[in-house]
Every structure is written in C-alpha cells, then in structure tokens.
Amino acid sequence: MRREKKKKDPVILLLDLLIIVLLFVMLFSGARAYFYRSLTDEHSFGQDAGMMSFELQRGDYAALIRGRYVNEFNGETEASRYHALADYVEAASMLKVYAAKHDDDRAQQQRAIMTEAREEMGDLTVFADRVDEMFR
Numbered sequence: 049m050r051r052e053k054k055k056k057d058p059v060i061l062l063l064d065l066l067i068i069v070l071l072f073v074m075l076f077s078g079a080r081a082y083f084y085r086s087l088t089d090e091h092s093f094g095q096d097a098g099m100m101s102f103e104l105q106r107g108d109y110a111a112l113i114r115g116r117y118v119n120e121f122n123g124e125t126e127a128s129r130y131h132a133l134a135d136y137v138e139a140a141s142m143l144k145v146y147a148a149k150h151d152d153d154r155a156q157q158q159r160a161i162m163t164e165a166r167e168e169m170g171d172l173t174v175f176a177d178r179v180d181e182m183f184r
Contacts, residue, residue: 132168
C-alpha cells in the first residue's frame with residue numbers, strides 16, 4: 049500500500065515562507081539593536097578627572113579630547129582643567145594645519161583658544177608645554 053503524497057496548499061507554503069522570513073528579520077534586527085546598544089553603553093559614560101589623568105600620563109591626548117567631548121555631551125564639568133588641556137591640544141593641532149595652509153585668520157583664532165585654555169588649565173601647563181614641543 050503506497051500512500052500518495054498530498055500536495056500542500058500554496059497558501060500554507062506562502063505562510064511558512066513568511067514565518068521563516070519574519071524570523072530572520074527579527075534575528076537580524078535584534079542583533080543589530082544589541083550591537084548599537086553595546087556601542088552606546090561603552091561610550092556614553094563620562095570620564096572623571098582620575099581617568100583623564102591616567103590617559104594624560106600615558107600620553108594619550110586623543111583619548112583626552114574624546115573624554116572631553118563625552119563629558120560635554122553628558123553635562124559633566126568637574127574635570128574642567130583637563131577639558132581646558134584637551135581644548136589646548138585640539139587647538140594646537142589645528143594651528144599646525146592652518147599654519148601649513150597659510151590661513152592666518154584661522155591660525156589666529158586657534159592661538160586665541162590656546163591662550164584662553166592655558167589660563168584655565170592651572171597646573172597642567174606642564175603638559176601644554178609638551179604639546180607645544182610635539183607640534184613644532
């Protein structure tokens with residue numbers, strides 16, 4: 049006795065396919081949401097003065113600048129001396145670029161930012177002197 053295979057209804061096949069596609073879409077969107085959430089969790093915390101000091105002693109000026117922007121975004125201002133130093137480093141690098149392009153107006157603006165930041169950074173002017181030596 050051989051049984052004949054019943055032919056599946058096309059509507060059922062279409063619904064099965066739709067369920068499989070929806071499962072893949074849900075898995076993909078969930079993985080993507082998890083990825084972006086992990087990125088925001090990693091970079092959304094503020095950096096306190098201790099962490100900025102640690103980065104500064106390692107000579108990681110880029111992390112100092114990034115920490116300043118993260119703190120500005122989060123509204124944290126307790127590490128203002130380090131923020132001033134980050135402004136100084138950023139302005140010094142831009143000064144080098146504008147001086148190489150012979151853009152005197154923008155170079156003068158960066159010098160003004162550096163002067164203001166040097167006044168605000170207090171005892172961290174030692175590091176500002178190191179930055180000056182780096183960009184000579």
